Amino acid sequence: MAKSLIARYLQPGDSIIGGITSQIFMPEEQNDFTQHPSEQVFGDTLVLAKNYQHALAMIYAVKEINENRQILPNVTLGFHIYDSYYLAHWTYHSIMELLSTHNRFIPNYKCGFENKVMAVIGALYSATSLYMANILGIYKVPQFTYSSVPLMNDQSETYTLYQMAPNEDYEHAGILHILLHFGWTWVGVIAKNYENGDSFLRSISEMFPQSHICFAFIERIEVVYANELSEMMDWLIRIYNVSMQSNANAVIFYDEDITIFRWLYLPEMEENIMMPEGKVWILTVQMELTAYPYQKSWDIQNLHGALAFTIHSKEVLGFQHFLQTRNHLEIKEDGFSKVFWEQSFDCLVSNQLMGTTMEKICTGEEKLESLPGAFFEMSMTGHSYSVYNAVYAVAHALHAMMSNRPKVRRMVNFQDPQPWQLHHFLKHLSFNNSVGDEFVFDLNRESVAGFDIINWVIFPNKSFQRVKVGWVELQAKSFTINEDAITWHKSFNQTLPSSMCNDNCHPGYSKKKKEGEPFCCYDCSRCPEGKISSQMDMDDCIQCPNDGYPNKDHDFCIPKIITYLSREEPLGLSLVLFALFLFLITALVLGIFMKHHTTPIVKANNQNLTYTLLISLLLCFLSALLFINQPDKVTCLFRQTAFGIIFSVAVSSVLAKTITVVLAFMATKPGGRMRKWVGRRLAISVILGCSFVQAGICAVWLATTPPFPDVDMDSVPKEIVLECNEGSVTMFYCVLGYMGFLALISFTVAFLARKLPNSFNEAKFITFSMLVFCSVWLSFVPTYLSTKGKYMVAVEIFSILSSSAGLLSCIFFPKCYIILLRPELNNREILRVK
Structure with a gap:
């Protein structure tokens, strides 16, 4: 024609x-x-x-x-x-x-x-x-x-x-809003290779990465005319393959003519790749769903579910009537x-050109509303x-x-x-x-009408429906989208499509960058101990607050429970009962010795030192109770110092007994110089002298860095431990060190005197008691340092009770055995004969 x-x-x-x-x-x-x-x-x-x-x-x-x-x-x-x-x-x-x-x-x-x-x-x-x-x-x-x-x-x-x-900048921002709304961080871009396409790519290349959106691919297309299709088929197939093989389900298409886009979906294209899965096409405002006459038979189902930006519009009343009634x-x-009519309805307006292939004559009675939407729409675009x-x-x-x-x-x-x-x-x-x-118009002579966001719903008969699912309001700078109104491509089974380089990192995991890949591609790493991630795709795990700890899945923090060694719990109650039991046993031993104070075995072992040692052991067992229950200012201030001084008195008493035994056997010559040291003055001097040194250490401790109630948030992951802060760890270990020093001297002296005649000799029993004592406190230090929370207190209490019980049992149980069960041996003559 x-x-x-x-x-x-x-x-x-x-x-x-x-x-x-x-x-x-x-x-x-x-x-x-x-x-x-x-x-x-x-x-x-x-x-x-x-x-x-x-x-x-x-x-x-x-x-x-x-x-x-x-x-x-x-x-x-x-x-x-x-x-x-x-x-x-x-x-x-x-x-x-x-x-x-x-x-x-x-x-x-x-x-x-x-x-x-x-x-x-x-x-x-x-x-x-x-x-x-x-x-x-x-x-x-x-x-x-x-x-x-x-x-x-x-x-x-x-x-x-x-x-x-x-202005197109608002459209670019609207596209960004759509991507962020649906969480599409991995997108493809196909843009026409001309100046406006270059400007579009520059704009989104600056804008999108700032919002953590990456490009799976960027392809440029040339203008393709029908008579050039065979020459362009190679690069058309390449673009088709790239877009369909990519795992990016969201693809932005920028052009002024959708007829070029439709060339990518010729039947010849599908023969070159077996991947019929759909994409979510995001189309720019310049594009309308149009078609040339030769594209009538082409399938447009690939456009089903596309999201398109259009200039804001409303239905103009009377326009459809005008189209229907105009001749x-x-x-x-x-x-x-005339040319519109001929190519739309495949007819000739007159019969003067019958040499053409068209033999149908246009009557003028053809209905515009019968045309497919890609050729003509009755509503105003x-x-x-x-x-x-x-x-x-x-x-x-x-x-x-x-x-x-x-x-x-x-x-x-x-x-x-x-x-x-x-x-x-x-x-x-x-x-x-x-x-x-x-x-x-604004100051730049640009309309401020805003954009509508349209969802294209394509029907099998190639008709389509525009569904308004959102809008971009320029003056209010607002973006709105109704996700429920969107019909997605059938390949997504009407579920929200995902367009990401990889799966999301779920709560409890954080993103870990893949070397050599864009920042949108990452692995997921489990949150370490003490940290959580409560949202999807967190860049890093966050530390739980001091009063919380991670749950098993590391996706939220559980409040820590407040704990201390309480009398109500089984461990605390057991230690209380054990301390009271030992206290009663010690009181019983003291009672036995006081009742039988006239017997030779009691008199032979220095009565006053025996009573002093037993009373100090009674106080040792009672001092253990200061460590049990919620710490307060008074108990924190005195429990370590009371324990240190009382134990020093006990160990000093043992040392005095040992020295007394040694000196007793050395002072065998009547009127000798050593005899004047054997007696009450020596025992008192040893006890007071050794105890005053420990009391001096404790006084310096209380005067400089005294213990105080404290809260330990970190030692035990799931607990807030109420404890006594020792103030100065150095002073605490000085107290323990001095007590160990006394025990070591007692052990050494008793060990050297262990072979003295057995009738009046306590050296063997003191040696055993000091061996038990030293073993307990030597094992106490590593055990104490390796435990946390209330169990540190329990370790110290157990050490106090066990070492005191060692002194009690090794020194006094053999004597009680003779006093109670073998009274015939508690005889001066028999002891003297032995």
């Missing part, structure tokens, strides 16, 4: 709004200049049928305004629409046509005031908008673009541009409807809504200029208004459109 007429549509009016659409794709051919460019005959064309709605939205908006007496009551709006054909030279030609006198293509020449173009709306693609801006900027004609803002070397060139779509083929001035609002923006600016004549009389010649004069009114423009949406 050959065409020789440039697609245009002119409706005259007092003020004209120009329009550049992108509906017809024409293969670029060399011009031989044998005829006027406007009369050039070119071959087969393709129609992006859906974009015809953009022109219809402009036509409908002008119709509404002309019927509304509240806006421009004395002015009739007209329009003049051209197609860009997706080519730069045709775009330039169309703009020059708009700026020339009607039907006279003479640049820079206008005859009269007829059909003055006050503003131009277009275009859908940034490259086309840039071509337009190059010309319109010279004439200062306002340009309303509903594409991405074209990137210019000199940003001052864009001052005539008004962007109907919000599209009867309007001869409409140069777009986001881009069409932007065109609709752009027409109203021009109308309101014109109305403001006409309504404020006294204020702008010097600025405006009302007989010949100029397009550049509109900028003053557009700068401060704010209005509500017919459906109640407020429209306003």
